[in-house]
Amino acid sequence: MKSTVQVDNLEVTLRGRLAQREYQGRLRHLDAPIPGVVDFSSNDYLSFSQNLILRKALITQLGVSSEKTPLASSNGRALGSGGSRLLDGNSAFVEQLERKISEFHRSEAALLFTSAYDANVGLISCVPGAEDVILYDNLIHASIHDGMRLSRATRKISFAHESIIRRVRESEVDLKKNGGSMGVKDPKGLESTLKQLIHSDERVRYGESNIFICLEALYSMDGDIADLQYVCDMIEYLLPNGNGYIIVDEAHSVGVLGDGRGLVCQLGLQDRIWARVVGFGKAIGCAGGWFINVQLLWFFLLTTIFLTLGGILCSSIARLYLINYARTLIYTTSMSFPSLASISAVYDYLISGEAEKHQQQLQILIQHCHVKLRSLYVRFKSGAAGLSVPDCASSSPIIPIFTRYPKSLARHCQTSGFMVRPIVAPTVPHGQERVRICIHAANTIEQIDSLCQSIETWLRYLGTMQAADTRGKSQIGDAAEAVLATGLREKLEPKL
Template identity: 55%
Template sequence: MPEYRRQLDDALGALLARRKSHDRLRRLSNAPPNSIDFSSNGYLSLSTNPVVQKSLLSRLEAEFATSENSNALRRQSILGSGGSRLLDGNSSFAESLEAKIAAFHNAEAALLFTSAFDANTGLLSCVPQPGDVIIYDELIHASVHDGMRMSRATKRIPFSHDSISETHQWRSSNDRGGQGGHQSKSQELCDVLRQLSRDKNVMRCKANVFICVEGLYSMDGDVPLLKEIVEIVDRYLPSGNGYIIVDEAHSAGVFGEKGRGLVCQNGLENRIWARVLGFGKAMGCAGGAILCSPVVREYLINYARSLIYTTSMTFTSLNSIDVVYDYLISGQSEPLRQHLETLICLTYRQLHALCIRSHPGRHILYIEKGPSKSPIIPIFTAHPRSLAEHCQGSGFMVRPIVAPTVPVGGERVRICLHSANTPEQIEGLCGAIEAWVRNQMAMEKTRESERHPKLIMEGEGVFIKQDKSRL
């Protein structure tokens, strides 16, 4: 190996070694073929749904047969799109699909991106102008952070996730015995907007304020108090220069009528400036889209670099999205969503019963007690890798989530439920978790007895043998 390459490899290797020493080294891994999935984001199990699969295959076969019988020069490319949307990658099919997506989500327009990540970076990097301000939930997705870094906005201000979280506010109110919980709601967001409202440029509408939140948080599995956020923005920015962006990558397909998302569930379609969709979660395919006004759509076509300079989605990808939306529109997904809600309730009951029986310390196992309709259930523990390995060894695929993906002290194992899961599988998973908890508690008890004075039994009396080395 040339010397210059060895020097760089040594430097990069040192960084990897440092991350490994902090138990934060990421590795690629494959789920065992026979394991039960409690890890992937396909909440409605649509990627393995036989109706969806057959529909997609029949469409592709029909297109292939049509192409075989047509002029070879006009044959539809199934494998590749041929270029970016602005060059050779556009099609009437893509445009009609965008119209279908916009109509389903009660939006004026939609613009497809190759991923929700690209959609977020494209939107945030090009819309905010010099002088503008972006305020964002401290737990917002990494793609929003990347978009903000490329943005020309003058200020980027975080606010506390707990201040807008429905689950955390429920817990806060309960901790107060049901008294005064509303006084603390969204306080930090209020403080940030109150300060901004005093800025002359913001006050005179010479600067815009963009507020970024998610519809369902992928690590905590909670939802924002969206109606309250809208009310607060209107209160402190009454001139209308506050623009809310909701990342619905995880909430689309799960919440709202027929899976239209959290914004539609709350009837806020006309109050949210832009929504970012991700098709790789509940939708079971791949890609992303931005729901916005026709003017914003045209602006993004002209300025969003993650759209302009990337190859557009293939015919196969577009078809998979189209098939899934037809499935949602038809209402066939409603039984799946209802079954998923049943499984969510069952899982919480089992986990809470486990905690009541075992009484583990918070460092061993902690589960939020607040009500939730989220298929994402975080199990907080100081030993996420150990718990995940135990569950995997028992045939249940879960993943440990550690820093820097989550803040230090917020390590967890994340359970993702799917409509294809069964009550028996959930009982098996919870049984594996309880076995691990008992083992951890036994090991801690053993370590504790080794650290403290030993008890020596003599007849019916108990005498303590002092460990003088600790004095």
């Protein structure tokens, strides 16, 4: 047993680290959701986690109304799975579900993990070998970084995110006519990085080392969409020996893009992408629930044990390899039956075409929000907030509002009844702090208008502060924050 002195020393160390984080303004807290606020923050893009039809479908899947529950396919287990997938946790139900999912996404095979986080870590940590190279987008999700830490690959090279986003690349040029270049100038971009690698390493050049290219389809913080067609064309052109393997994280794009099938299917690239990671905790809406309907209280209890599941779409041989080597699959208890049943219910809904109306409604709302925010940008771009919003309307439900004062703006929106979140460094690079807005199918035009009205109020207020403040720009946000925090916002608003 450790002595009190040792424990105290550890506590002192931990306190010190936390104090440093706090000093840097990076201390994280768990916030309880504010009741009654309009959701412009969660990843539940299609609002499926609150969808009544899906709730009913799930109840049917769970078979709760009958004594003889249809659980034979889950080994009679209504709750936990009983163990790791490799021991007692496998079932006919999960295998059927994997077949349903792989068919829907036009993949040869699928393998379910307990989360997309685990899927990424499992995949990246066990597939690349010591001689292989991982090229990853510098904005890639933390789970890929964690997988890379565990990977045997010694070369992990980042490339500039912008280089795979269509709007910032130069206009498209025919690869063959242009000597294998798409006209990209960025020396840190994917194309330049790969060319340098090919030039300096003959094992890469002659197809003896594998190159894994990791990117996301729809980026969770920037809301921009990767130009996968360009990436596929370029990789195949520069690595004609076929040693380029593209891995696309579709955590945020399934459900939303390509009739729910994701970006890869939307572009018809499923045969040119080596593996896709799909998450069921975002648009698929299966990351637990907050069901407060009294008749469904038992259901609430069940849903509290839901996990955020994820899966990998890949070839049958890659699936078998992962079953043998992916430690995040092997050394963990597999998914519970209610988790699987919820995913199954959502996929039935997607397959039936019923989800289309939600996807269409979501797109209408996205376009409306984009127009409103652009109009704010045009009017306030030279103001104190340092406001910027993406200039091209896309089908992404994630819209970042860049500002110098994301915490102040987010707090203002929250106190006005809208849940939005500030995203600051280190989650995003310094200087790219923003408020992240997520649109959901169940939001309304009126809610979006009110949110934009609230943002406008904040911008006007900041303008007033700027005019009055003689202490310099750097303190405007702090002053705004202090005023908002002390609840004076309402008093100030009539003056604006």
